[in-house]
Amino acid sequence: MIFGRKERERFLEAVAGFETAVRERDGQRSQHAMQEIQQHHGDAADGEFVQAGPRLAALLADVPPGPRALVAVLTGACVERGADASVCAPYIFDGLAEALAAAGEFCERWAATGGGELPDPDGDALDEAMVARVGEDAAVAWCTLPQWEMASVAMLSHGAVRTQLGERRAQLLAALRPVQEASDHDFKCLFHALLVLDDEPLVVLHRPTGTGYAMRMSGLGDNFQLHTLLAGVLVGGGHVPGDAPSAQEVAVCRDAPGQVPTTGAFNLVTPGGEWVWNEGTPSDVPVVDGVRLLVLDPPPYQRGWPAGRFFPRMTGDLVLERVLDETETRRWLEHCAPAK
Structure with a gap:
């Protein structure tokens, strides 16, 4: 149904009526105006x-x-x-x-x-x-x-x-x-x-290749989203071996609508060796020397989930700022317990 201007304006008229009733502390009129708002908001x-x-x-x-x-x-x-x-x-x-x-x-x-x-x-x-x-x-x-x-x-x-x-x-x-x-x-x-963290620095160490990466993340609602984006940046970018997620799998974790099946590429681990569960949030990644430090180990078994965003209206982002050199990577690895 197509609503004309007069029908749409009833929503703002109801809002104005509610404003007046609230400021005059008129409970009955406030209730009536709220009903009008609910009735007409779908037309606005x-x-x-x-x-x-x-x-x-x-x-x-x-x-x-x-x-x-x-x-x-x-x-x-x-x-x-x-x-x-x-x-x-x-x-x-x-x-x-x-x-x-x-x-x-x-x-x-x-x-x-x-x-x-x-x-x-x-x-x-x-x-x-x-x-x-x-x-x-x-x-x-x-x-x-x-x-x-x-x-x-x-x-x-x-x-x-x-x-x-x-x-x-x-x-x-x-x-x-x-x-x-x-x-x-x-x-x-x-x-x-x-x-949710924004503009948050993240150092990622890929233990099997002994390589390290300085990243920055924003708007990630859970670690499923982080995991898929990590695979998109690192595997999809040719930095580490593995099966890269598709462009669509990455897109739905950034700003595209919907969900699509994906498969995990890593096991997310703290420097101390504890698992960072996909069900958690990026805030679970511990801070070491002022920066969140995450270790990527080979996955112990194949895990799949629907790639997407925990908050469909929240835009997510993970960017690779630079590849760490061997000296930097070695220094960060010194903070990490051996793989379990």
Whole structure:
């Protein structure tokens, strides 16, 4: 169906109505305007989303905790349609920090009032018994945390947002970890997104050939992605022997859509000899002398997986800056335990 200009403009009219209702603290009108936003957002053009995103984000602190998470999700949807993530993100992370703190209190109070299996965090799971047990603010935070995760990942898919996070990244991770430890719900998407490295130096040692490489990585959501890109650069570039991934396998790990099957070329190992699991993140690679140091050994068995990106909207990159000379490579290898 093709929507005319008048139908599309109803989305921004609903946003304006929501702004007015929130600022006038009119709960009934706010609820009605939010329903209008949800009804018409599917008709809006990208330009409307560009305008709406920062306006919705700026209202978050004035919206009550329950519907605030929904506004955060809608802000994330606007960012995915072109709104400026750098403008919207600070408001989202303020809300995320508050939700994580209250969710942490939820876990503590749940344990202190008899424990048992934590309820699945779901906005529809809020009930009177839960509120009576842990308090309304804590219960709302717990039940809306998946929505905050969704909105935050939309922001963190942008490199500029990750760069501007600074020390706040560590604070959010510190608030998230006790919630993960207390719950079966690991909030893996949020956790991985907060661990993504950008413009990060990486020294790679290919033990079978005794060669070394200075690289730089950005926007990699997991080590499956890193593994495929390493094979693309090193095997595909003719630096080390092996079966190179196809151009398509490499492309879907950078910025192309979709997934395609691939096969592992290496065993990723720390300098101490521990495996660096593909399921982990590049932040698992230890820092040695100020640089992350990764060793590549022959694969102990054939492993395959769908090549692609853990975060489909996040562009990944791994570049070879230079091949290390023999002296440099030998010096780095001195930090490494013998192959197991």
